Amino acid sequence: MSLAALQRDFRDWLTDVPVAMDDWVDGHARAGLDIYHNAYRVQLVECLKDTFAKTFLWLGEDAFIDAARVHIERTPPSGWTLGAYGVRFDETLADLYPDDAEVAELAWLDWALSRAFEGPDAATIAADTLAQIDWDRAILHLIPSVRIGRACTNAGAIWSALEAQDAPPAAVLLPNAGAMLVWRQDFTPCFRTIEAIEQRALKIVGSGSSFTALCTILIEQLGEEAGIAHAGSMLAEWIDHGLILAINEPKE
Amino acid sequence: MTGTSSAPFDGFGLGLRTPHYQQFLSDNVPVDFVEVISENFMVDGGRPRYTLDRIRERHPVALHGVSMSVGSADGLDRDYLCRLKMLVDHVDPLFVSDHLCWTRIEGFNSHDLLPLPYTTEALDLVCANIGQAQDVLQRQMLIENPSTYLQFMGDSMTEWQFLDALCDRTGCALLLDVNNIFVSAVNHGFDPIAYLDGIPADRVRQIHLAGHSQGRDRLIDTHDQPVPPSVWALYATARHRIPAVATMIERDDDIPPLADLLAELDIAREIAGSDERQAA
Numbered sequence: 119m120s121l122a123a124l125q126r127d128f129r130d131w132l133t134d135v136p137v138a139m140d141d142w143v144d145g146h147a148r149a150g151l152d153i154y155h156n157a158y159r160v161q162l163v164e165c166l167k168d169t170f171a172k173t174f175l176w177l178g179e180d181a182f183i184d185a186a187r188v189h190i191e192r193t194p195p196s197g198w199t200l201g202a203y204g205v206r207f208d209e210t211l212a213d214l215y216p217d218d219a220e221v222a223e224l225a226w227l228d229w230a231l232s233r234a235f236e237g238p239d240a241a242t243i244a245a246d247t248l249a250q251i252d253w254d255r256a257i258l259h260l261i262p263s264v265r266i267g268r269a270c271t272n273a274g275a276i277w278s279a280l281e282a283q284d285a286p287p288a289a290v291l292l293p294n295a296g297a298m299l300v301w302r303q304d305f306t307p308c309f310r311t312i313e314a315i316e317q318r319a320l321k322i323v324g325s326g327s328s329f330t331a332l333c334t335i336l337i338e339q340l341g342e343e344a345g346i347a348h349a350g351s352m353l354a355e356w357i358d359h360g361l362i363l364a365i366n367e368p369k370e
Numbered sequence: 371m372t373g374t375s376s377a378p379f380d381g382f383g384l385g386l387r388t389p390h391y392q393q394f395l396s397d398n399v400p401v402d403f404v405e406v407i408s409e410n411f412m413v414d415g416g417r418p419r420y421t422l423d424r425i426r427e428r429h430p431v432a433l434h435g436v437s438m439s440v441g442s443a444d445g446l447d448r449d450y451l452c453r454l455k456m457l458v459d460h461v462d463p464l465f466v467s468d469h470l471c472w473t474r475i476e477g478f479n480s481h482d483l484l485p486l487p488y489t490t491e492a493l494d495l496v497c498a499n500i501g502q503a504q505d506v507l508q509r510q511m512l513i514e515n516p517s518t519y520l521q522f523m524g525d526s527m528t529e530w531q532f533l534d535a536l537c538d539r540t541g542c543a544l545l546l547d548v549n550n551i552f553v554s555a556v557n558h559g560f561d562p563i564a565y566l567d568g569i570p571a572d573r574v575r576q577i578h579l580a581g582h583s584q585g586r587d588r589l590i591d592t593h594d595q596p597v598p599p600s601v602w603a604l605y606a607t608a609r610h611r612i613p614a615v616a617t618m619i620e621r622d623d624d625i626p627p628l629a630d631l632l633a634e635l636d637i638a639r640e641i642a643g644s645d646e647r648q649a650a
Contacts, residue, residue: 120443120491121441121443121486121487121489121491121492121495122443122444122475124443124487124522125442125443125472125475125484126475126476128475128484129475129476129478129480132480132482133478142487142522142523142524143520143521143522143523144523147520147521147522149519149520149586149587149588150518150519150520150557150587150588151520153519153585153587153588153590154482154484154485154519154520157482158480158481158482161481161482162481165481194478195478195479195480195481196477196478196479197479198409198437198439198447198449198450198474198479199409199412199437200409200437200481201409201410201413203481234416235416235417235418236413236414236415236416236417236418236419237414237415237416238414238415239414239415239416239419262414302416305416305417305420
């Protein structure tokens with residue numbers, strides 16, 4: 119019997135796949151096996167509690183731990199970093215709470231903010247460099263920590279209230295579905311709920327299209343004057359919030 | 371392996387934990403080094419890396435890993451090794467260490483330090499994995515003895531015999547966790563002094579001190595308590611055999627004020643100093 123076979127059996131023991139450990143340990147070791155079996159779950163539950171702190175507060179301890187245990191059974195960890203465990207916890211919560219969309223959205227927000235916290239550093243562009251840019255050819259580049267998730271509910275307002283240790287509002291569906299924009303400014307993870315038009319604009323920018331292409335789409339949607347004005351105001355806000363890594367003019 | 375071996379470093383340090391970051395950044399904390407969990411800083415950027423850089427300006431830093439999985443039957447994770455190599459090159463650490471254990475098999479990662487059988491097959495595999503790690507990192511590694519809660523029927527040697535052979539074959543050094551010796555000795559009924567006698571004392575570069583808890587059937591390596599008298603006593607015995615070595619208090623849960631840990635570190639200094647005075 120090889121070391122690989124032992125480790126496969128041990129993995130199965132930890133993850134509740136039926137396996138006999140009698141080939142490897144005697145009866146005295148049963149208490150030790152139970153310690154490893156428990157420690158595996160405790161570690162992962164604690165990791166999820168830490169990463170999804172606002173979701174934990176929203177659901178309460180018992181419901182959160184029940185959901186965490188479902189996730190652990192469905193999704194055994196695979197990566198070397200414990201910090202990455204929880205990458206699809208929001209999907210597990212969406213399955214468990216199909217009628218409470220704010221739960222999965224809150225979890226996505228917790229997750230995205232945790233990723234932004236240790237995401238790549240990026241020097242952002244300053245507003246006083248814009249004068250030299252040829253806007254007909256300019257392409258905007260977003261900082262790498264930008265993430266966009268759906269927002270059908272007031273999960274953002276719930277998160278903010280929990281962060282401030284205020285009583286959170288009741289969960290409600292938004293009149294118009296939008297998105298949550300997450301990024302890091304300096305060392306601080308940030309988010310705000312954005313409307314569908316800004317979500318679409320960021321998608322266009324993120325795809326590498328030019329600022330002119332963005333303006334064209336906004337003009338089609340809002341009319342020439344309002345479209346250009348909206349593009350300008352969004353750009354100003356993106357720069358102010360540290361979302362723009364660079365503005366390049368592609369060579370001919 | 372190429373690169374330089376770690377020279378004995380006779381200092382006293384603490385494990386750097388989040389609640390104490392600000393004090394380490396702003397105060398002149400009286401430690402000779404700090405130890406950080408490598409994986410917490412094997413990230414792309416943000417405040418963790420910034421904090422580590424600022425603390426590195428003030429103190430030597432030891433990198434202590436929990437995810438290398440030197441006992442994995444399917445070898446080391448190359449992505450992990452590359453990430454660790456980048457961190458090592460950036461920090462120029464005092465030590466690079468990980469545990470004698472396995473955490474990963476066939477894409478599954480337990481994130482728990484699981485026990486190895488002490489067999490010739492396991493020894494061959496761990497030697498190969500540590501050799502690979504040392505080649506990639508271009509450094510000597512320190513391997514820490516684990517706390518274990520079971521022993522395998524197929525064991526053909528003791529843990530200290532395994533570590534002795536490991537050091538001999540790979541050139542690695544040891545991070546001796548005195549609390550882990552005590553915990554495993556109680557759990558498995560061996561003599562901790564025999565353990566200290568069996569390891570190659572001249573290969574010990576660092577010592578960990580920590581607390582444990584009494585579980586239902588075993589002592590548990592919880593790191594959530596002060597170092598108990600039983601571990602201090604074993605530390606005194608270890609220091610008699612290992613006069614020049616770095617010592618560190620390792621606390622991972624119920625983390626007390628920094629002053630409490632510094633007071634524990636003073637006890638370690640006193641014990642080490644007492645041993646030096648007796649030797650003189």
